[in-house]
Amino acid sequence: MIRSITQQKPMEEIEHLLEGMDRIFVIGCGTCTTLTRTGGVEQVAEMSEKLSSKGKVITGTTVVPVACDNLTSDILSEFGPRMNQADALLVMSCAFGVQTIASQLCQMVVPAQNTMFIGKENAAGRFSEICTQCGTCVIGETGGICPVTACHKGLVNGPCGGTNNGKCEIDDNKDCAWTMIYNRLKELDRLDIMRTYKKPRNQLGEPKPGSFQLPPD
Amino acid sequence: MPSAFKKALDSKKFVVTSEVAPSKGTNLEKMVHHIELLKDKVDAMNVTDHQSSVMRFPSLGGALLVKEHGGEPILQMTCRDRNRLALQADLMLASSRGINNVLCLTGDSVMLGDHREAKAVFDLDSSQLLEAVRTLERGKDMSGNELDGDVNFCAGAIVTPEANPIEPQLIKFEKKIEAGAEFIQTQAVYDMDNFKEFMDYASRFDVKILAGIILLTSAGMARFMNKNVAGVMVPQALIDEMASAPKGGALKKGIEIAGRMIAQIKEEGICDGVHIMAIGKEEVVPDIMAAAGLV
Numbered sequence: 001m002i003r004s005i006t007q008q009k010p011m012e013e014i015e016h017l018l019e020g021m022d023r024i025f026v027i028g029c030g031t032c033t034t035l036t037r038t039g040g041v042e043q044v045a046e047m048s049e050k051l052s053s054k055g056k057v058i059t060g061t062t063v064v065p066v067a068c069d070n071l072t073s074d075i076l077s078e079f080g081p082r083m084n085q086a087d088a089l090l091v092m093s094c095a096f097g098v099q100t101i102a103s104q105l106c107q108m109v110v111p112a113q114n115t116m117f118i119g120k121e122n123a124a125g126r127f128s129e130i131c132t133q134c135g136t137c138v139i140g141e142t143g144g145i146c147p148v149t150a151c152h153k154g155l156v157n158g159p160c161g162g163t164n165n166g167k168c169e170i171d172d173n174k175d176c177a178w179t180m181i182y183n184r185l186k187e188l189d190r191l192d193i194m195r196t197y198k199k200p201r202n203q204l205g206e207p208k209p210g211s212f213q214l215p216p217d
Numbered sequence: 218m219p220s221a222f223k224k225a226l227d228s229k230k231f232v233v234t235s236e237v238a239p240s241k242g243t244n245l246e247k248m249v250h251h252i253e254l255l256k257d258k259v260d261a262m263n264v265t266d267h268q269s270s271v272m273r274f275p276s277l278g279g280a281l282l283v284k285e286h287g288g289e290p291i292l293q294m295t296c297r298d299r300n301r302l303a304l305q306a307d308l309m310l311a312s313s314r315g316i317n318n319v320l321c322l323t324g325d326s327v328m329l330g331d332h333r334e335a336k337a338v339f340d341l342d343s344s345q346l347l348e349a350v351r352t353l354e355r356g357k358d359m360s361g362n363e364l365d366g367d368v369n370f371c372a373g374a375i376v377t378p379e380a381n382p383i384e385p386q387l388i389k390f391e392k393k394i395e396a397g398a399e400f401i402q403t404q405a406v407y408d409m410d411n412f413k414e415f416m417d418y419a420s421r422f423d424v425k426i427l428a429g430i431i432l433l434t435s436a437g438m439a440r441f442m443n444k445n446v447a448g449v450m451v452p453q454a455l456i457d458e459m460a461s462a463p464k465g466g467a468l469k470k471g472i473e474i475a476g477r478m479i480a481q482i483k484e485e486g487i488c489d490g491v492h493i494m495a496i497g498k499e500e501v502v503p504d505i506m507a508a509a510g511l512v
Contacts, residue, residue, distance in 0.1 A: 152326055153339040153342075154339055155342045157344045157389060158344075158392060159385045159386065159389060160342075161448060162326065163385070163447060164447035164448065166381075169325070169326055169329065169447055170328045179385060182382070182385040195391065197348070199345070200341050200349075
């Protein structure tokens, strides 16, 4: 299942974003940020305590089931009075949830998280970015491993010179995508695909901002 | 018209190239000093392109400086900072000003340098940049539009003979040749037996190989490279030899080792020449060449 992977912003940044706003309503999310322990019940309670100790008034807290769902505003409506008393809503979901809430309620919203990537849980508690939704999928030629995402430089013709013992030049904890692709294609006896020169990519498969309208039936 | 460097490559002589490191700032005195010192001794000078992703005077500006002072520049171009529009434009500018050698590199991660929050580009990779050079030479841009005036380059690339695993590197090496590389500079080589093994493979291709020689300045530097530089492996015997140098004599020892390796490569005809990287110590390149018996 794909998950939105978040990391809490430094407290100083959150305090800066909340400057001049004394009454805060804190919203967590029961889906991705609960899984990553950045915006579940416990973290919402911790954050409320921290903000109280800094002199903020917490008008209320809740953890909605799925912050990015369009029904979130209905769920939040039961907190209407408490939210209305607040100068800002501090949202401890990913940016999808923050923007969903911002679009539904006419209130100042402040994100407590940085949304790092849309990832997949490979092992317990370990998440990896495997697709960046580029709009021009190349994995039919790489044994099903995406170099646009898994290679730090997004290279499509093989490794750079920085690869070392199967790891990336920026971080020993990150695998070199092209070592993985090489191993996979070798296993499949299809290194011929890796040997084929790939033309420069279309970098604008779906120009930002992505938009799609389902055709009428 | 082929460049002077291209002629040297084709002459079957033992080719020697070195590097000029652009300055941090607009004071070009040191660069000019190095250019003047080396221009008549080496066949060409590489001008690095924000090496290790550290912002410096541009390689194109440095290559123009080499040209102005009567040297033969090899313009290093990475894909890190420029998209295909900017790369093609700079190739046209270089060619129009008599800079007719280019080394096509992917480029280091921005995260290794001194502007770690910059947006990295990598619109193209090294093999695609080589292909772009060849396309411009045919009088077209990468979108197939006609050019009013084409370009002319002796184009090269790099390879890391000591990479682990090696086969993915070799696949890329072959793609670079297929895309138009006429010469290949290697990452630093220290183990001649390993390098000869690489040359047994590489000599099958129609491409000139220049062995990368990085001057060792201390045993600590050798150990640092082994730990931190991808694809560089200084054998323990050389580290010990550096460590055996008397106090204050490490540089002299490094020059002796570099000279000895170059002499061996030349005498045994292992490859077509050498690319000397005396990182930060360009003024001793003539001493290295003397130690190698080249001057």
